[in-house]
Amino acid sequence: MSKNLEVILTPAICSNFSFENKTVVIIDVLRATSTIAFALNRGFKKVITCRDVELARSLKNQQSLVAGERNGDKIPGFDLGNSPYEIANLETIPENLVLTSTNGTKSVEIAIQSGAEEILCGALVNVQSLADYINRNNNDIILFCAGWKDHENIEDTYMAGCLIDKLNHCSLVNDSAFMASSIYQSHQNNSLIFLEKANHYQRLMRKGNASDIEVCLQESSLSVVPKLISHQNDISIFTKA
Numbered sequence: 001m002s003k004n005l006e007v008i009l010t011p012a013i014c015s016n017f018s019f020e021n022k023t024v025v026i027i028d029v030l031r032a033t034s035t036i037a038f039a040l041n042r043g044f045k046k047v048i049t050c051r052d053v054e055l056a057r058s059l060k061n062q063q064s065l066v067a068g069e070r071n072g073d074k075i076p077g078f079d080l081g082n083s084p085y086e087i088a089n090l091e092t093i094p095e096n097l098v099l100t101s102t103n104g105t106k107s108v109e110i111a112i113q114s115g116a117e118e119i120l121c122g123a124l125v126n127v128q129s130l131a132d133y134i135n136r137n138n139n140d141i142i143l144f145c146a147g148w149k150d151h152e153n154i155e156d157t158y159m160a161g162c163l164i165d166k167l168n169h170c171s172l173v174n175d176s177a178f179m180a181s182s183i184y185q186s187h188q189n190n191s192l193i194f195l196e197k198a199n200h201y202q203r204l205m206r207k208g209n210a211s212d213i214e215v216c217l218q219e220s221s222l223s224v225v226p227k228l229i230s231h232q233n234d235i236s237i238f239t240k241a
C-alpha cells in the first residue's frame with residue numbers, strides 16, 4: 001500500500017496542510033534536529049524541547065542540562081548552545097537535555113498543535129535509520145522543514161529529498177516534495193559545494209561553528225530516531241524510538 005508524502009518547506013504555510021493521522025518528520029539540519037539526535041546518541045535519556053527561553057531556563061535542575069540558541073548564538077546563562085559537536089563530546093551527562101532553538105523547537109510545537117499523530121526528528125546524520133523506521137510503518141507522511149524564520153532553506157530541503165530517496169512505497173503528492181527530491185538528486189554527488197551556499201551554513205561559519213557544520217552534514221552517522229513521547233504545558237519530550 002502506497003503512503004502519501006508531502007513536504008512543507010517552511011512553517012509559514014503549514015496551515016495549508018492537514019496533519020491528522022500523519023507521521024511528521026521535523027527537519028532542522030543546522031542544527032536542532034541534529035542536536036536532538038546527537039543528544040540521544042550520546043546517552044541522554046530524554047530531550048525536552050520548548051519554544052520559550054525562560055521556560056527552558058526554568059527546567060534546569062540536577063537531572064538536566066539546558067541548551068539553546070537564538071539567531072545561532074548561545075543563550076546567555078544556558079549550559080550549552082545548540083551545538084551537536086559540544087553535546088557529542090561531553091565527558092559526563094545528566095539524564096536529560098533541555099533544548100530551545102530559533103526554528104526547530106518552534107516547528108515541533110506547530111506540528112503538535114496541528115494534530116500530528118506521530119512526530120519524529122530528522123537530519124542528515126540519522127536519515128537512514130529514519131527511513132528504515134518509516135518504511136516499517138504505514139502512516140501518510142509530512143516532511144516538515146523548519147527553515148529559517150519562516151523562509152525556506154537549502155539544507156532542510158536537501159535533507160527532505162535525501163530521505164525521500166530512501167523511502168519505499170511513497171507517493172509524492174505536492175510540488176514541494178518533487179522539488180526536494182530533484183534538489184537532492186541533482187546535488188547528492190557534490191553535496192558540500194551545494195550546501196555551503198546555504199544562508200545558515202554561512203551564518204554559522206561566521207560565528208565559528210565549523211565543527212557543528214562538519215558533524216551535521218555527515219549522512220547516516222547516527223543510528224537513532226528521536227520520537228515524541230509526550231507533550232504537556234508547552235513542554236515536549238523526545239526519546240529514542
Ligand code: MLT
Nearest residue numbers: 031032072101102103104
Ligand atoms: C534552528 O532551530 O533554527 C537552528 O537550530 C538554529 C541554530 O541552531 O543555529
